[in-house]
Amino acid sequence: LKLLKEYILQIVKTIEELQNIRKNLNGNIGFVPTMGALHDGHISLIRKAKDENEVVIVSIFVNPTQFLKGVDLNKYPRKEEADIKICQMCKVDYLFMPNSMYEKDEVLIKAPINSYVLEGFTRPGHFDGVLQVVLKLFNLTLPKNAYFGKKDAQQLALIQQMVKNLFLPINIIACDIVRESSGLALSSRNVYLTPEQKEEALKISKSIYMAGNLIAKGERDSKIVKDKIYKILENLDVEYVRVVNKRFDEIEKIEPSNTIILVVVRFGNVRLLDNIWM
Numbered sequence: 285l286k287l288l289k290e291y292i293l294q295i296v297k298t299i300e301e302l303q304n305i306r307k308n309l310n311g312n313i314g315f316v317p318t319m320g321a322l323h324d325g326h327i328s329l330i331r332k333a334k335d336e337n338e339v340v341i342v343s344i345f346v347n348p349t350q351f352l353k354g355v356d357l358n359k360y361p362r363k364e365e366a367d368i369k370i371c372q373m374c375k376v377d378y379l380f381m382p383n384s385m386y387e388k389d390e391v392l393i394k395a396p397i398n399s400y401v402l403e404g405f406t407r408p409g410h411f412d413g414v415l416q417v418v419l420k421l422f423n424l425t426l427p428k429n430a431y432f433g434k435k436d437a438q439q440l441a442l443i444q445q446m447v448k449n450l451f452l453p454i455n456i457i458a459c460d461i462v463r464e465s466s467g468l469a470l471s472s473r474n475v476y477l478t479p480e481q482k483e484e485a486l487k488i489s490k491s492i493y494m495a496g497n498l499i500a501k502g503e504r505d506s507k508i509v510k511d512k513i514y515k516i517l518e519n520l521d522v523e524y525v526r527v528v529n530k531r532f533d534e535i536e537k538i539e540p541s542n543t544i545i546l547v548v549v550r551f552g553n554v555r556l557l558d559n560i561w562m
């Protein structure tokens with residue numbers, strides 16, 4: 285008689301509880317850190333983690349240290365019940381949802397200088413907070429593999445750099461951007477867009493697809509590519525369009541397999557990020 289282990293999602297609310305559970309876990313652990321309001325982008329990371337590991341841990345924590353003071357922390361969408369259902373549907377083993385991850389007056393990690401450009405320029409200190417919480421979460425979950433979306437390209441690059449610099453024995457798995465059928469990259473922040481803004485936002489993916497085609501046809505001049513992107517985005521509140529290599533240095537000449545084109549457009553207070561890796 286084959287005994288089937290009944291599946292139950294275990295929700296873990298405290299750090300101590302997670303540490304105790306972790307001590308007794310065997311096999312490869314796949315870890316997916318998130319801030320909740322889960323959508324198909326997150327689900328694709330979880331599914332990949334499920335395919336590649338014996339045990340999957342997902343965390344949901346809206347990390348205060350990565351928000352600028354007074355900016356959108358309290359407004360960040362929270363959908364606890366729906367998130368739990370999604371984790372059950374994906375057969376996640378452990379869902380870590382701590383109330384807090386910090387003690388008072390903690391020493392903060394200082395992210396390297398390249399974390400103060402682009403996203404880190406608009407949101408100074410943002411990546412200090414991201415690296416701080418990710419390192420804490422890594423130390424609690426001790427995963428073999430950790431899953432991050434290419435959508436947050438600079439975040440992914442800085443985490444890869446941290447893992448390398450600190451000799452962390454963790455594989456960082458970069459996952460493709462999941463989009464709506466319209467092309468719009470999925471983001472928890474899309475709920476803030478009006479239908480008209482959502483329609484206008486389609487120009488973003490259109491512009492980066494155009495750039496991808498142009499490069500595929502042989503264009504190597506970053507300026508020409510950027511100008512054509514700006515042309516498609518004209519009338520929108522474009523924060524930046526950049527062509528960088530995987531270390532996030534700006535490049536004038538596109539290097540196949542080592543180029544990311546980044547676009548950020550604002551709709552009121554909502555910033556939409558998109559990118560394409562060439």
Ligand code: AMP
Pocket residue numbers: 317318319320324325326328329431432433434435436459460461462463469470471472
């Ligand atoms: P967040 O909850 O926004 O912190 O995102 C958690 C993880 O999901 C990060 O590694 C993101 O890069 C990733 N992610 C968010 N949106 C997408 C998307 N549309 N496609 C793929 N990954 C995504």
